[in-house]
Amino acid sequence: xxxxxxxxxxxxxxxxxxxxxxxxxxxxxxxxxxxxxxxxxxxxxxxxxxxxxxxxxxxxxxxxxxxxxxxxxxxxxxxxxxxxxxxxxxxxxxxxxxxxxxxxxxxxxxxxxxxxxxxxxxxxxxxxxxxxxxxxxxxxxxxxxxxxxxxxxxxxxxxxxxxxxxxxxxxxxxxxxxxxxxxxxxxxxxxxxxxxxxxxxxxxxxxxxxxxxxxxxxxxxxxxxxxxxxxxxxxxxxxxxxxxxxxxxxxxxxxxxxxxxxxxxxxxxxxxxxxxxxxxxxxxxxxxxxxxxxxxxxxxxxxxxxxxxxxxxxxxxxxxxxxxxxxxxxxxxxx
Amino acid sequence: xxxxxxxxxxxxxxxxxxxxxxxxxxxxxxxxxxxxxxxxxxxxxxxxxxxxxxxxxxxxxxxxxxxxxxxxxxxxxxxxxxxxxxxxxxxxxxxxxxxxxxxxxxxxxxxxxxxxxxxxxxxxxxxxxxxxxxxxxxxxxxxxxxxxxxxxxxxxxxxxxxxxxxxxxxxxxxxxxxxxxxxxxxxxxxxxxxxxxxxxxxxxxxxxxxxxxxxxxxxxxxxxxxxxxxxxxxxxxxxxxxxxxxxxxxxxxxxxxxxxxxxxxxxxxxxxxxxxxxxxxxxxxxxxxxxxxxxxxxxxxxxxxxxxxxxxxxxxxxxxxxxxxxxxxxxxxxxxxxxxxxxxxxxxxxxxxxxxxxxxxxxxxxxxxxxxxxxxxxxxxxxxxxxxxxxxxxxxxxxxxxxxxxxxxxxxxxxxxxxxxxxxxxxxxxxxxxxxxxxxxxxxxxxxxxxxxxxxxxxxxxxxxxxxxxxxxxxxxxxxxxxxxxxxxxxxxxxxxxxxxxxxxxxxxxxxxxxxxxxxxxxxxxxxxxxxxxxxxxxxxxxxxxxxxxxxx
Numbered sequence: 001x002x003x004x005x006x007x008x009x010x011x012x013x014x015x016x017x018x019x020x021x022x023x024x025x026x027x028x029x030x031x032x033x034x035x036x037x038x039x040x041x042x043x044x045x046x047x048x049x050x051x052x053x054x055x056x057x058x059x060x061x062x063x064x065x066x067x068x069x070x071x072x073x074x075x076x077x078x079x080x081x082x083x084x085x086x087x088x089x090x091x092x093x094x095x096x097x098x099x100x101x102x103x104x105x106x107x108x109x110x111x112x113x114x115x116x117x118x119x120x121x122x123x124x125x126x127x128x129x130x131x132x133x134x135x136x137x138x139x140x141x142x143x144x145x146x147x148x149x150x151x152x153x154x155x156x157x158x159x160x161x162x163x164x165x166x167x168x169x170x171x172x173x174x175x176x177x178x179x180x181x182x183x184x185x186x187x188x189x190x191x192x193x194x195x196x197x198x199x200x201x202x203x204x205x206x207x208x209x210x211x212x213x214x215x216x217x218x219x220x221x222x223x224x225x226x227x228x229x230x231x232x233x234x235x236x237x238x239x240x241x242x243x244x245x246x247x248x249x250x251x252x253x254x255x256x257x258x259x260x261x262x263x264x265x266x267x268x269x270x271x272x273x274x275x276x277x278x279x280x281x282x283x284x285x286x287x288x289x290x291x292x293x294x295x296x297x298x299x300x301x302x303x304x305x306x307x308x309x310x311x312x313x314x315x316x317x318x319x320x321x322x323x324x325x326x327x328x329x330x331x332x333x334x335x
Numbered sequence: 336x337x338x339x340x341x342x343x344x345x346x347x348x349x350x351x352x353x354x355x356x357x358x359x360x361x362x363x364x365x366x367x368x369x370x371x372x373x374x375x376x377x378x379x380x381x382x383x384x385x386x387x388x389x390x391x392x393x394x395x396x397x398x399x400x401x402x403x404x405x406x407x408x409x410x411x412x413x414x415x416x417x418x419x420x421x422x423x424x425x426x427x428x429x430x431x432x433x434x435x436x437x438x439x440x441x442x443x444x445x446x447x448x449x450x451x452x453x454x455x456x457x458x459x460x461x462x463x464x465x466x467x468x469x470x471x472x473x474x475x476x477x478x479x480x481x482x483x484x485x486x487x488x489x490x491x492x493x494x495x496x497x498x499x500x501x502x503x504x505x506x507x508x509x510x511x512x513x514x515x516x517x518x519x520x521x522x523x524x525x526x527x528x529x530x531x532x533x534x535x536x537x538x539x540x541x542x543x544x545x546x547x548x549x550x551x552x553x554x555x556x557x558x559x560x561x562x563x564x565x566x567x568x569x570x571x572x573x574x575x576x577x578x579x580x581x582x583x584x585x586x587x588x589x590x591x592x593x594x595x596x597x598x599x600x601x602x603x604x605x606x607x608x609x610x611x612x613x614x615x616x617x618x619x620x621x622x623x624x625x626x627x628x629x630x631x632x633x634x635x636x637x638x639x640x641x642x643x644x645x646x647x648x649x650x651x652x653x654x655x656x657x658x659x660x661x662x663x664x665x666x667x668x669x670x671x672x673x674x675x676x677x678x679x680x681x682x683x684x685x686x687x688x689x690x691x692x693x694x695x696x697x698x699x700x701x702x703x704x705x706x707x708x709x710x711x712x713x714x715x716x717x718x719x720x721x722x723x724x725x726x727x728x729x730x731x732x733x734x735x736x737x738x739x740x741x742x743x744x745x746x747x748x749x750x751x752x753x754x755x756x757x758x759x760x761x762x763x764x765x766x767x768x769x770x771x772x773x774x775x776x777x778x779x780x781x782x783x784x785x786x787x788x789x790x791x792x793x794x795x796x797x798x799x800x801x802x803x804x805x806x807x808x809x810x811x812x813x814x815x816x817x818x819x820x821x822x823x824x825x826x827x828x829x830x831x832x833x834x835x836x837x838x839x840x841x842x843x844x845x846x847x848x849x850x851x852x853x854x855x856x857x858x859x860x861x862x863x864x865x866x867x868x869x870x871x872x873x874x875x876x877x878x879x880x881x882x883x884x885x886x887x888x
Contacts, residue, residue, distance in 0.1 A: 038673060076663055177784065183481070187404055
């Protein structure tokens, strides 16, 4: 797994990793330089000025403002170079690109569940194409987890009750570790697996080999009907006693209190689980809570459906399952 | 070190003034209370050390062969809780600080001797409750107690352990309060603020953090207990709470707590470097004020523990910036200590070896802290072994070395006996080598992606883990040696003179061990801090024979 010629650094397999490594080498260089400098100066002084007679008393030196200023300002300047470089890289990395392939991630003690937008599900393995931006939209069913890809140099905590995201663009095909990096209980150290980066054509083949299942959006559509959402929000999300869902995702929603809220994943999730938290202007608190009725994976499916209502101009739902059978082979291989 | 065959002077000192268990358990003498603390924290340190060795032994193998994952999780949790709350936080302030703060400023005792004794009883009560929790079944949340794992999912003794930590916090608050009042009101005539030894400045800064920060952890633990027992919904998102809020509250105390652990160490090292090179500290006021700057800035950087936790990007940037800012006063100290050595008369006595080791390890610990303050790099390093290595460089390389250095330095004053110098130097060297071998490989492990708190790990990390365990065994030996010879020296060590190192500090101008009231008369200070003078020109407090005074090391 590790490159043979640089045993101090893990393999670099994403667009981010080379940039983090460059900054890391800069930090390491400065650290080694100052450690050696201070160590060298101290060693020199300790030998040069060793006590030669038990009663000697050296001449006192009170200090020097020039030196104090120098060794406050120089480290400050160097520290600021770390700060700006690191902050710029972090800031860029914090904004997921718009054209990314989305994968939903649900963490639970002690496994990772991945669901591709096209419906394929995996456990503890994540297949992605090389050279494509991949955005992970993550939540957890229980405690805090953290999805860490050492070869991509990224990680992000996954927090109950909200969605967090991270994204990467793999630059190398191969199989790399993924870890849970936030302590989550007994089998924390077993909550890991592989990310398998494939050539785009291979990835498509892999996807096609796993098509026998519903896409997330059509599963969501089915849920939408069975849970009775349609009775208020309209059979195709056009609205009724409840607000319309067509085009709602990523729009700005006027709330009854007068504020507006951006309808992102967290808002949609909250509106399903605790509907009265943020009421749309003109609607009363009549929707029951779905807390405990739907699990995180079902929330993700409903969300995919709601998203699909926004990406199309018509009210048509996402493409129905192509060769759907009821017994979709799910690639679940819990360790 | 010259050996003194002169029989011990039959002077009355704090050790022989009274006898019997009751005279110790009901003492109001800050020196005796310091020894009570010394004994009890040593027990906790040994317990924490046993846990550390269990961790290192288990990690020899990637597949874990000694214990189950549940046991492993309890072991590292209990290692952290014992070491942080029951060793590192009280270590220097409660022992050396308790003994020396009054002596260094020329006072008879701390301002509130009864509260001082109470603080030890509270500490012991907290310790006993925590030990009870460990014996009852232990705790597996990590010393950080993150919710919702600790509130809802853990099946271990979270509330009992939390109660132990909660109780022991009050001893910390009382100690801090006592130090602040004492330093303000009980300095001897002539002992102005800028004549104070830097040990006092750093304890003053530490005390500020103790009384301002500790209540926050107390509140946090209380909320945690309410949430776990009654599910009040402070931290649970299903009930409208926020799990990240816990992390903010926890680190609002626990980051400053790092400075509670290391600032007193910095104070000790300022004494060691100055006294064992017989030079006044270079840039005294810069070193003094940098302690206060660290105490103040230390409260503003807690968010750097949350860079990947779901904190806003802009908050992350502010906390990153402030974390770099807090590094500057620490750097200033390192440079000033180094400059103090220039043209000094440098002794190679054991305490100085620990002091020099501290500077080296603290430099590495501080510099690697900058990696973690750098946002994009922290995203990769957060929750890996790099973090583990970094904070052990600060806490073991920093605090523990300073503690050991200070213990050797003041040993003749505390016990009236010298420790064996050869063994002292040897074990200082063993500790330094063992420490580096333990924790240097962990920096590499961390960048390679090895997450912390992992019982099982991929095979490719094994070589570095084996190196680390080898280092830990050496470190263990390096710590057992002083435990043996220090105990031995209490009975068999050569008798120490009043001023064996030939130093100007007030604590060296009275007898060893000091009388209960510290000085025969109230000292009047006419000299600056670290003003070295020939022994026969130095004013002493009390009357001494020549043998009682003489003997430079």
